[in-house]
Amino acid sequence: MIKAPIPLLEDVLTVHERLCAAYGAPFPYFSTKDPLSELISALLSHRTKNRESGRAYKQLRERFPDWRQVRDAPVAEVEEAIAPCTWPEQKAPRIQAVLREVGERTGDTYDLEFLKEMAVPEARAWLESLSGVGPKTSAATLLFSRLRIPALPVDSHHHRVAQRLGWIPAKMGPGPAHAVLSALLPADWDAQTVYDHHEALMYHGQRCCYFYQPDCARCPVLAQCPFGKNRLRAE
Incomplete structure (x- = not known):
């Protein structure tokens, strides 16, 4: 078992x-989708740039205005509709499987608003019990949708910044990192504060803490970053 350091x-x-x-910050929310729509959007976004996953989602909804139509359509038609995203041949049957499970569990209402009444761990566990739904997708569904539940998603940029800050071990993957990084946050943070935290770390990874050649000299958190201080000392 990988043990993570415990920063103050x-x-x-x-x-x-x-x-x-x-x-x-504060950052405006980019989405006002209902939770099921956000769930499908999150599944489409896996390993896909936002622009392409957004196009895939738009095409899917234009072709199939009701989620039951997506569930019941020939898989080839769903795959065609989501063609702009990566691996549509994998995502189309996965999305249909998720929709079948959600329909069975909600009595075909497809209403996930009840997640708002659950504790965050319970709501995430419910979502992650669906086929192909992992920690990032569950957190994105709860935080980004109109539910505005304070669950922390960890994307690749967020994950990289957290590793370099020493918040998680270098060999800990994004999946296990969700629980560790969530546990570091104050329990009383609301959804907007958790959203700001995620977005700020993501932007930092995109605009300064690059995968290759991070710009440590202008990093606003260099004093807290062992990776950056060691890198600059070595230059």
Whole structure:
């Protein structure tokens, strides 16, 4: 079992405050989708750029206005509709399987608003019991949808920044990192604050803490980053 380091809450809050200030928090939500629509959107976005996954989602809804139509359509037609995303041949049957499971569990209502009444771990467990739904998808569904539940998604940028800050071990993957990074956050943070935290770390990974050649010299959290300090000392 990989054991993660336990940074001081003070360090986590300092990084949060500095990155939020650097990138302009509070950030407006980009989505107002219902939870089921956000769930399908999140499944489409896996390993796909936002522009392409957005096109795939739009084409899917234009072709099939009702989720039951997606569930019951020939898989080839769903695959054609979501062609802009990566691996449509895998995602089409996966989405249909998820829709069948959701229909069975909700009495064919396809209403996931009841997740709002659950504790965050319980709501995430319900979603992750669906075929092909992992920690990132469950958190995105709860946080980004109109439910606005404070679950923390961890994308590749967020994950990389957290590793370099020493919040998670270098060999810990994004899946296990969700639980560790969520546990570092104050329990009383609301959805907007959790959203700001995720977005700020993501923006930092995109705009400064690059995968190759991170710009450590201008990093606003260099004082909290062992990776950056070691890198600059070695230059």
